[in-house]
Amino acid sequence: MRYTTAALLSGFLCIGLVARTEGQARQGEEPQRTNRQADTLRTSQGDLRILPLYHGSIMLEFAGKVIHIDPWSRADYAGLPQADLLVITHTHGDHLDRAMLERLRKPTTTIVAPPAVADTLNCCEVEAVANGETRTIEGIAFEGVPMYNLVHGWRSGMPFHHKGVGSGYVLGFGDTRLYVSGDTECIPEMKALKNITVAMIGMNPPKAMSPAEAAECVRAFKPAIAYPIHYRGQKPEEFAAALKGTGIEVRLRKLEGEP
Numbered sequence: 594m595r596y597t598t599a600a601l602l603s604g605f606l607c608i609g610l611v612a613r614t615e616g617q618a619r620q621g622e623e624p625q626r627t628n629r630q631a632d633t634l635r636t637s638q639g640d641l642r643i644l645p646l647y648h649g650s651i652m653l654e655f656a657g658k659v660i661h662i663d664p665w666s667r668a669d670y671a672g673l674p675q676a677d678l679l680v681i682t683h684t685h686g687d688h689l690d691r692a693m694l695e696r697l698r699k700p701t702t703t704i705v706a707p708p709a710v711a712d713t714l715n716c717c718e719v720e721a722v723a724n725g726e727t728r729t730i731e732g733i734a735f736e737g738v739p740m741y742n743l744v745h746g747w748r749s750g751m752p753f754h755h756k757g758v759g760s761g762y763v764l765g766f767g768d769t770r771l772y773v774s775g776d777t778e779c780i781p782e783m784k785a786l787k788n789i790t791v792a793m794i795g796m797n798p799p800k801a802m803s804p805a806e807a808a809e810c811v812r813a814f815k816p817a818i819a820y821p822i823h824y825r826g827q828k829p830e831e832f833a834a835a836l837k838g839t840g841i842e843v844r845l846r847k848l849e850g851e852p
Contacts, residue, residue, distance in 0.1 A: 629669075630846055634791065634818075638767030645846045646670075649688055649795060649823040651773065655766050658731060661697050662773055662793075663688040675699050678731055681706040682740065682775035683759025684713045705730055707737065707760040724760050724782075734765030738786070740777035742800070763789065772816065776801045776823070779810035792816035795823035796832060804828060808835035818842045825849050 631644040642654040647668035653660040658677040664670070665687050676697045681689050681704065689710060698704075704719045711719035720730050724739045738761040742752035761775040763786070771791040777783065779802055792814075796807040804827055811819050812835075819841055821829035833843040 632844065634769060636767040636769040641766050641769060641771070643771075643791065643820075645793070645820055645822055645848055647848050647850075648825065649682070649775075651793060651822070653764075653771070656732065658733075660733075660764075664693040664697055665690045666693045670696070676702050678702070678733070679704045680735075680762060680764075680773070681710045682761060682773065683707065684709055685776065688759075688775070689713065703731055705735055705762075707758075709758055722760065722762070724757070734763075736763040736765070737761075738763060738772070738774075739780060739782045740775035741780060743778045743780060774801075778802055779806045783810050784813035786814040786816075789814055789816040790818065792819045793822050794819055794832075796821055796827050796829070797823050797825050798827075804832035805835055808832050811836060811841060812839055815839070816841060818844060820844050820846065822846075822848060 629644060629646070631642050634641045634643060639656055644652040646652060648665055649663040650665050650668040651662040652673060653662070659674045660678040660680060661676040662680040663682055664679070670693070676699070679694060679697060679702055683689065704714075704717065705722055706719050708721045708723055711721045720728070722728050722735045722737045724737045727734065727736045729735070739756055740759050740761045741756040759775050761777060761783070762773050764771045764773070769790045770788055771793070772786060772789045773793045774783065774795050776795055776797070792811060794807050794811060795801045796804050798806075801823060802810065804821070804824070807821070819836065821832045821843070829845050833845060836843050
């Protein structure tokens, strides 16, 4: 489903005029300098380049297209190209950073997001892909996967992430399927995933999984490769240790400013 505003104001100005959201870098705050390490994965339709940047922010390159996922101003984007596709998982400020969207967006950029993000932006064209929906956009298959809390919340009946607030996504690059979890606990929909080549798994309790819970979920759907992301205050090494001997390759990257 395509979402547009009734009146097309300036696409670039619209995002920039909205006040800074919670979680966005403060004015003058230095971005986190992390050791960039890109991996290249061969697919049936060419190479896929994977560059985890910081927290939940990832850059992919495929078939001449640049894909930025959940770009956040605290990441170091110096020298990186603007986006052909911007993918946003949900509305929280460390995932939906309006200033960084403005910086990375070109006139031809396509934004892919769940309906809640489209409603929140309310100023620019968004290709909305909802939970359970599969669409092909710019030659890339997008499958919406729920992300939500089963147990943890602000109080009873008010989870940190309710079902419908956002979506994880499976992106299809030929025969290669890459899953980005968004912020979620170990939910049945994740355990039921099939034929995942690469899994980018957030772990930041209580709003997302602990490393142990993340390993349990990953063990259930058995991707070939797993990257811990969004792990502030956690030890991704515990995730790697829990998956030792399973045949799942765990790739650890320094994403949260640690030495």
